[in-house]
Amino acid sequence: RDGSWEEGFVAGDLDELRHGVQACRRCPLYCDATQGVCGEGPKTAKLMIVGEQPGDQEDLAGRPFVGPAGQVLDQALAEAGIDRSVVYVTNAVKHFKHEPRGKRRLHKTPNQSEVSACRWWLDQERRLVRPKVTLAMGGTAALGVLNRKVAVTQERGQAIALSDRSMAMITVHPSYLLRIPDEEVRVRERAAFVRDLKAVRDLL
Ligand code: URA
Numbered sequence: 556r557d558g559s560w561e562e563g564f565v566a567g568d569l570d571e572l573r574h575g576v577q578a579c580r581r582c583p584l585y586c587d588a589t590q591g592v593c594g595e596g597p598k599t600a601k602l603m604i605v606g607e608q609p610g611d612q613e614d615l616a617g618r619p620f621v622g623p624a625g626q627v628l629d630q631a632l633a634e635a636g637i638d639r640s641v642v643y644v645t646n647a648v649k650h651f652k653h654e655p656r657g658k659r660r661l662h663k664t665p666n667q668s669e670v671s672a673c674r675w676w677l678d679q680e681r682r683l684v685r686p687k688v689t690l691a692m693g694g695t696a697a698l699g700v701l702n703r704k705v706a707v708t709q710e711r712g713q714a715i716a717l718s719d720r721s722m723a724m725i726t727v728h729p730s731y732l733l734r735i736p737d738e739e740v741r742v743r744e745r746a747a748f749v750r751d752l753k754a755v756r757d758l759l
Contacts, residue, residue, distance in 0.1 A: 576649050582672040584650035589614045594645025594680050601759050603643045603686035607695040614651035619644050627729035635752035643684050647699030648673045670698050688758045693728030712751045726751035
């Protein structure tokens with residue numbers, strides 16, 4: 556491991572990027588995580604979906620969105636007519652931030668400096684994949700993609716022009732849907748999530 560790799564490493568392809576993420580020491584989150592979880596999907600993907608950070612299962616598996624939130628995402632994508640295998644799926648932050656609670660590891664929301672540190676990798680994923688549309692799910696993802704604080708409920712579902720002339724769209728995070736206790740509200744919010752995904756599909 557050498558310092559330049561960690562600090563200023565620019566990846567030539569997605570494999571190199573994966574190595575860079577594994578070696579990353581740009582913020583302290585690597586200390587307590589099992590591994591860095593890089594994005595995955597075809598480098599020709601027209602759609603990039605960005606979540607917040609790996610959860611417990613993603614941290615162990617080394618793959619994004621394989622746990623409960625991933626199941627919500629997969630089902631909603633299928634309903635919206637989007638095939639996950641053609642999507643590049645990643646996260647704003649590549650290491651699992653958590654705190655111990657008994658035997659469990661409780662998710663902690665990454666802060667602004669962790670999101671900024673990890674934008675190094677997200678920007679490289681966007682440069683290598685060059686998606687036509689980037690969907691940010693939740694406030695942390697939107698902060699990673701747009702580099703500003705976003706009111707998700709106000710800005711969701713609209714096409715936002717990015718400086719590289721591609722488009723971004725914002726929606727809620729699938730974990731938010733899992734946390735809604737009231738079934739009627741949950742059903743309504745899930746339908747709104749699928750509606751946003753259909754709006755994304757129409758941009759592709
Ligand atoms: N939540 C996220 O934001 N990303 C994952 O990969 C899993 C859960």
